[in-house]
Amino acid sequence: MPSHPSADRSADQPPGRGGSVDALITQTRRLRGQMDAVRRETETQSDTADPRGRWERALCELASHQLRDLDVHLAQLRNGPPPLPTAPAGPAAATAERSAAPRGALLGAVGSAEWNLLTDEAGWSDEFYEILGRDPATPALTLDELPSVVLEEDRPLLTAMVTGCLVDARPIDGELRIVRPDGAVRTVHLMGEPVLDADGSTASMWAVLRDVSALRHSESAVRESREALRHHRHGAGAEQRLDRALRDGVPPAWRGCRPLARRGRPAFECAAHHLPAAPGSGIGGDWYDALELPDGDTLLAVGGLTGHRPALAADMAMLLGAVRGMAMAGAAPDRLLAWLNQLLDTTGRPALGSAVCCRYRPATRTLLWARAAHPAPLLFRDATGRALDAPDGVPLGAGPDAAYGQAEATLAVGDLLLLHTDALLPGHGGAPAADRLLGLAPRFATARTARDCVRTVVEECGTGECAQEGCVLVARVVS
Structure with a gap:
């Protein structure tokens, strides 16, 4: 240098x-x-x-x-700056002085040094020795010797900073990595200035060294x-977007009114709505379906599934596909739920579900239905409503040998059937939830379509209070 x-x-x-x-x-x-x-x-x-x-x-x-x-x-x-020692004070005294020096938890130490370029002498404070891990009893390193304690990759930077300071009077301000005698690598911040004599020549250079490793x-x-x-x-x-993509891919795609015909004559007018979950509460597995079957009967189903995302949406799609397949094969609601229960038990993923499955026979206006730990369908007639008497039914996935009861009801033209999930009325479980929906009977009586009835339910129950997603399906007998 x-x-x-x-x-x-x-x-x-x-x-x-x-x-x-x-x-x-x-x-x-x-x-x-x-x-x-x-x-x-x-x-x-x-x-x-x-x-x-x-x-x-x-x-x-x-x-x-x-x-x-x-x-x-x-x-x-x-x-003010500490005095620069003219001679080492000895290891014991230096250790005691360093221990008494105040410093911040991340500071480690702040030391100062001065190099006399006319005599090649150097003076370091005790903190400067401590940062470099050197014994204060040893002589301070000259500027030419200083690179020996700097990590090899950072030596060019040190040389450039010192040269710029001494030749162009530029302040030194940069970070370097030093290697202590014990092999530990520390990051230090070096700041310095040249000191000129009366003739304008560089007489010395002072510097402040700060340990910034912590x-x-x-x-x-x-x-x-x-x-x-x-x-x-x-x-x-990304997980939420995947869930929604899977959910959107699960049939049925319809959301508004849908007539279900029997040999060209409408038997049911159906409408459904999916209420999204509140922000940050995740996505559940509520589903619904309405389908005209090959023998002229009509399938109505609503359910919910618990589990872990994104497998939840995949399980929901599998379950809904199974419901459709077994219903089209002629399975009665009680047998359908029993097979769904066995299906969930064999998936290898822990999951519980609830469902209500209905099979409506237009020729006799007979409704056969079964449930698996799910709210019973609500029947509205002549501006009044009631819950259908519910048969026994444990949750889906509760055990491989579960059995499900089946109930029967006779409907009339103009009757309205409402199926919903538990989450439709958060915080109102059991009878109070049903009472709240049954209280909508007068408004249903004046509604012109099933879609109007669904809109009434959404206005009553879907105003931002849902903690989970929910769904509602309304079917009105038209013939």
């Missing part, structure tokens, strides 16, 4: 003390107290497994440590936590 270059301008000298520093120290310590309170609250409330919680804790920890570092810097500014580690923890949070959110969004 160059030893005696000259510069074209005088370098700024280290800043002096000022009375305003004490006020800054007071403000910093007050802010530290507030920040520590926020950090303790974050540690108490945040979930250790939540990426957002880890990110918040890392940011609070970093901010708290940086305020401690600022406190130390301000105290050093108030007290600071960079904390900043890296913040970045990693933020990236983990970003991936977590992206993954959750």
Whole structure:
């Protein structure tokens, strides 16, 4: 490195003390107290497994440590630079002095040094020795020897900074990695200025060295936590989009009115609606179907499925396909539910379901139905409503040998049948939920279509209070 270059301008000298520093120290310590309170609250409330919680804790920890570092810097500014020793004071005295020196948790140490370019002498503070991991009893390294403690990849940067400082009077300001005698690699921040004599020649150079290893580690923890949070959110969004795509691919595609005919004559007018879940509550497995069967009967079904996404949507599609296939093969509702139960039991994925399946025979206006732990259909006639008497039925997937009862009801032209899922009325389980829907009977009596009836249900039950998704199916006998 160059030893005696000259510069074209005088370098700024280290800043002096000022009375305003004490006020800054007071403000910093007050802010530290507030920040520590926020950090303790974050540690108490945040979930250790939540990426957002880890990110918040890392940011609070970093901010708290940086305020401690600022406190130390301000105290050093108030007290002035430490005197540079002319001779080593011995290992024991240096160790005691280093232990007494204040420093922030992320600071490690802040040391100062000066190199006399005219005599090739160097003076380091005890903290400078500590950062480099060297014994204060040994002579300080000259500028030519200093690169020996710097990681080989960073030596060109050190050379460029020192040369620019001594030749062009540019301030030194950069980060390097040093290798301590024990092999540990530390990241340090080096700042320095040239000091010119009366003739404009560079007489010496002073520098301040700060150990920023812990600071960079904390900043890296913040970045990693933020990236983990970003991936977590992206993954959750992708999973939700996949769920919705699978859900949208599950039949039936119709949402409005749908006439179900028997030999050209309408037997049922059907309408259905799917109420989306509240934001952040995930996607459930509620489903519905209405289908004219080959023998002229009509299938009406509503159900719900629990499980883990995205397998939930796939299981729902499988279950609905099975319902259609078995109904078209002529299975009665009780036998259909028993086979569905066995099907869920053989999937190998833990899942429970509820369902109500109805088979309507237009020739006799007879409704055969069975349920699996599901609300009974509601029958509305002459501006009044009632729940059909429910047969026994355990949840789907509860056991391979479950049996299901079957009930029968006779319908009349103009009757309205309403099937719904439990989640349609959150917080109103059991009889109160049915009573709330039955209270809509006068409005159903004046509705012109099944779709109008569904719209009434949505206005009553789908105004943002649903914690889960739900669905409703309305079928009106027209012949």
